Amino acid sequence: MNKPWGLTRGLLLVPLVGASHSLVGALALWLAWTLILSCQGLAMGLVRQRLTSGQRLLAAIVLATTLATCTGLLIQAWALELYQPLSLYMGWIALSCVALEHGGFFVESRLLVRLRLVGVFGLLMISLGAIRELIGSGLPLALLAPGGFILLGLLLAARQAWTAAKSPSTLEETPRP
Amino acid sequence: MKNPGGVAILVLLIGLGSGATYLTQLGTTGRIEAQRQMLANKTLLEVLPTARYDNQPLAHPVFTTSVTLAHSTLLGGYLATRNGQPSAVLLRSQALGYEGSIELLVAIDPHGRLLGVKTLRQAETPGLGAAIAGWPNAWLQTFTGKSRQAPDDSGWALKKDQGQFDQLTGATVTSRAVLQAVHDALRYFDEHKAQLTGVSADE
Numbered sequence: 614m615n616k617p618w619g620l621t622r623g624l625l626l627v628p629l630v631g632a633s634h635s636l637v638g639a640l641a642l643w644l645a646w647t648l649i650l651s652c653q654g655l656a657m658g659l660v661r662q663r664l665t666s667g668q669r670l671l672a673a674i675v676l677a678t679t680l681a682t683c684t685g686l687l688i689q690a691w692a693l694e695l696y697q698p699l700s701l702y703m704g705w706i707a708l709s710c711v712a713l714e715h716g717g718f719f720v721e722s723r724l725l726v727r728l729r730l731v732g733v734f735g736l737l738m739i740s741l742g743a744i745r746e747l748i749g750s751g752l753p754l755a756l757l758a759p760g761g762f763i764l765l766g767l768l769l770a771a772r773q774a775w776t777a778a779k780s781p782s783t784l785e786e787t788p789r790p
Numbered sequence: 791m792k793n794p795g796g797v798a799i800l801v802l803l804i805g806l807g808s809g810a811t812y813l814t815q816l817g818t819t820g821r822i823e824a825q826r827q828m829l830a831n832k833t834l835l836e837v838l839p840t841a842r843y844d845n846q847p848l849a850h851p852v853f854t855t856s857v858t859l860a861h862s863t864l865l866g867g868y869l870a871t872r873n874g875q876p877s878a879v880l881l882r883s884q885a886l887g888y889e890g891s892i893e894l895l896v897a898i899d900p901h902g903r904l905l906g907v908k909t910l911r912q913a914e915t916p917g918l919g920a921a922i923a924g925w926p927n928a929w930l931q932t933f934t935g936k937s938r939q940a941p942d943d944s945g946w947a948l949k950k951d952q953g954q955f956d957q958l959t960g961a962t963v964t965s966r967a968v969l970q971a972v973h974d975a976l977r978y979f980d981e982h983k984a985q986l987t988g989v990s991a992d993e
Contacts, residue, residue: 679807693825
């Protein structure tokens with residue numbers, strides 16, 4: 614795991630905490646992200662070989678901003694109410710695409726790794742959105758950013774505990790790399 | 791240039807990108823504006839039951855310059871009609887709460903009875919005064935059906951001030967500000983009924 618990976622994964626935290634206070638919003642942002650990321654990957658695949666690394670970055674920026682802006686405008690035109698709390702994160706999608714491209718996400722990783730990132734991000738977004746919406750009416754803290762962090766921490770802790778409980782013996786005998 | 795082909799691709803991408811963005815923007819501006827209008831209407835008009843009007847109240851301002859009243863300021867007024875008859879007047883009122891200004895939308899029927907009050911904007915203490923936000927709002931509903939005459943002027947106060955209204959727990963200043971703003975709006979309506987509803991007051 615090298616440095617750009619840390620950066621791109623860190624970037625995923627932003628909407629994970631910021632845009633997951635409602636299930637529909639979280640789902641919409643994840644779908645938009647997946648769509649834009651796929652288009653970005655496809656389009657960059659066509660031109661990547663013919664560009665130097667500096668030009669590649671420029672092309673990625675132009676593509677990502679175009680895709681994010683157009684998607685944002687379309688969402689506004691058909692679902693303005695949904696768009697309003699997400700408006701900030703449309704720009705984040707572009708940034709995330711550029712960071713992933715710069716980090717070699719589309720070149721170095723295999724399809725399975727890419728799908729895993731998309732899937733894990735979607736799973737986390739949707740479960741956080743569902744939990745926050747469910748308990749938010751009784752516990753307003755869950756709807757604020759600190760509440761999002763706490764819940765994310767609890768989710769990760771639960772996963773740790775679950776994997777540890779599932780295979781305690783194998784973990785002791787053969788520590789995984 | 792080291793890579794002329796790359797530069798050409800870049801220029802093409804930039805051209806395509808700006809073109810696509812421009813076209814999308816051109817194609818969606820109208821829809822976005824309509825959506826925005828609809829959303830604004832929706833939040834404002836929640837205070838009125840939909841069966842009460844069939845016009846676009848926000849397109850019918852009855853006054854546009856703000857009016858300063860005893861405890862509050864009226865920022866605007868709109869007339870809702872049904873079958874051409876005035877059915878309600880919406881007054882946008884601004885009062886000074888505990889933390890800052892509070893903006894209310896007060897709906898009054900043609901007979902001067904209060905149809906509803908909605909908080910449009912507030913910055914009161916979370917957990918205390920901020921209980922005036924949200925719709926429907928239990929505390930603001932205690933004003934529904936009241937008018938300038940019933941109760942009379944001395945009754946239009948919190949129980950703490952020898953009036954007849956309950957207050958929000960721990961938020962006397964906020965409660966008082968909202969109550970006085972509502973009373974102000976009702977009094978203004980009573981005094982300017984003909985002008986606001988467009989009906990001559992000779993009945």
